[in-house]
Amino acid sequence: MTQIFAYIPHQNGVAEDIAMEYPAAAQKIDASASLTAIVTGSGADLDAVVNEMTSIYSEVIKIDNADLAYPNAEVVRKALVNIIPGDAVFLTAHNTLGMDMAPGLSVKMDSAYAADIVDIEGIEGSTLKMIRQELGGAVSTHVESDISNGAVLTIRPGSFAPVEGGSAGGSITDKSSDAGDLSVKRKFLEIVEAEVGDVDITKSDVLVSIGRGIEDEENIEIAQELAEAMGAVVSCSRPIVDAKWLEKSRQVGTSGQTVKPKVYMAMGISGSFQHLGGVKGNPFIVAVNKNPKAPIFQVADVGIVEDILDFMPELTESIQDL
């Protein structure tokens, strides 16, 4: 029987949403598999998450250690190697902790590794069939992993339907004493909070959001004029911030701001999951992109195939004439 272990990321005593999504992923791997949640941490925060998990998982493993109070991936990995059975399937989120911890874990466990899984087709023999994406979401791929010696999978947050409600009445096993030696060569120092900018894009109902399609710093003016005409604010994708054309506080996405506008105008943005991860609340999405195959058209409500550098000024003018 397949044994599946799901690693629960948490903050301030609350599990992240992915905790509710692993059960659907596990079900798709093997409906008859056993599923165990693993929570690492320390003290009251850890206990709160462990208790929360007993309503969703029938078995919950708790690893309590002061060295795990902050999830330093190097420490977490060391603990997990000693606790997960070698032939198990291990699930973790494809987030900044999962990306830090999981690839090395698969090496230490000598198991197969598959990253950023968006869907699962199931097991045939010892082959696990999964779906992932490449090239920023432009294409999907079927991948197969030989899991005869176990597997480590990172699951894309938001890809599997969350469990609703929950009264699993799970049992808790304390494996803190099995974690072993947790000394590592990387020391967590502190969290430096993101800088607050002069514009709060999270407060605006309408966002004119620009991506790499804006092509040049000078063209940002064109977006600003459109935003002004619409009574909107300019936000952007990551490459615009990387190029230092706009400040970080304007970046939408998993490593930027989470916005919940009524209308989101994606101008020259391809639609990577890290970008869309910051667009919440089901806004009306308008995408303008010169590539008819851009992945953003799969999630937008309205799509327009045009060059934004020509389209935006014309739209601005028409709105000004209203």
Next chain:
Amino acid sequence: MEILVCVKRVPDTAENEFELNSAGNDLDRDDLVYSVNEWDNYAVEEAIQIVDKVGGNVTVVTVGDDESEEVLRREMAMGANDGVLLCDDAFEGSDGKGIAALLKAEVEKGNYDLIFTGAQADEGAGQVGGMLAAMLDLPYASLVNKIDASDGGTITVGREIEGGNQEMNEIELPCVISIQTGINEPRYVGIRGIRKVAKVEIPVKGASDLGIDGGSVGDAGAKTKRVDYFVPDLGDGAEMLEGSTEEIIEQLIEKLKAKGGL
């Protein structure tokens, strides 16, 4: 500081419209525009800046085919001192662990204080750096967007985590670091720069040079394999507005009015 930067030649997502081939099992690669992986370019720039400050050498390495030499040359034009191409038919079809095992063999031939990878490449995996570190038994930090390498035995790194917050860590050398975009502003490489390094000899190493059993890497050694590419049918997708630009704008304005956008 001896720094090794792992770089990959990838299809450029900004320059290409991806189509499947007629059999439907691969991309139509005939007209694809390739370039160096965006993240790797930041990694090379960071390495050059560190060496400019504290002295040392930057070597760039890639696992690829003949054509991958061009990305090594491009990064050498930026300022990397040496390049190494790991190339052998036996390497084809390697999964992340295969690539990491090959890079490990090359790392062990040198004496590196720092090994950089990009945070992720074209396949969106973000796996090779962490695997390489674990295989070498070295500490690892991913998604690094700040490095202070002024100290001797350790460096201080900032990892970019959710919400753009930064997780500061102290990490012992030698170590493996994956670099996130935005850490610096990669310098521009002109034709003249490329010309300057056009004749520099770039060693090519195969399985026997690396002391690697060809069967342990490549397709034969891969536990995870891509079976095919496809374009998913995601239901309706967007309502595409068509007609002249004027007509499109007219339709769009009506919709924006209805949805509270105007």
